[in-house]
Amino acid sequence: MAIKILILGLLENNPSHPYEMKQRLQQHGWDQIFSLTDGNLYHATRQLRKHEYIQAVKNEKNNKRPSRTIYQITAAGFEHLQKSILEVFQQRRDEAKALYPALLYIHLVPIEPVKQAIQTWIEELEMVERQHNKLKGSIPELIADHYISHHQFQKNWLGRVQQVLEEGKL
Known part of the structure; x- marks a missing residue:
């Protein structure tokens, strides 16, 4: 749930490609706090897309690189984000991996x-x-x-x- 909160929170204001999301997390030093790998980032992105919490808004082709899909949060995704953040506190999830992402985006609830x-x-x-x-x-x-x-x-x-x-x- 934690990485999904991070992704949805990051996409709330800024449609992005997963690699851009990872860069933003690193710029803020959040990668030192959260367990973040390319694998779990891309897996969570696929899961969120499957549940229609995010959607592709465009594909960018960059010279010799593979195309990149830019995602944005959907209305259902924003609702899921709010619900997930609230659940962290309702379920008394005191481990950092759950609590910290919820605190980062608590202002959205x-x-x-x-x-x-x-x-x-x-x-x-x-x-x-x-x-x-x-x-x-x-x-x-x-x-x-x-x-x-x-x-x-x-x-x-x-x-x-x-x-x-x-x-x-x-």
């Missing part, structure tokens, strides 16, 4: 459902934290400390995301 999903996520983390504080003596201390610290970090960071959304500083 109606904010209220995202804020509600984040608030629900924070409340769930608080509940888990309370439950595990009770278990502190029954599980090894280092494991308990790590687990609780991780949840506290997530909760605080999600609170920061909420704040940025509230302030409209996307």
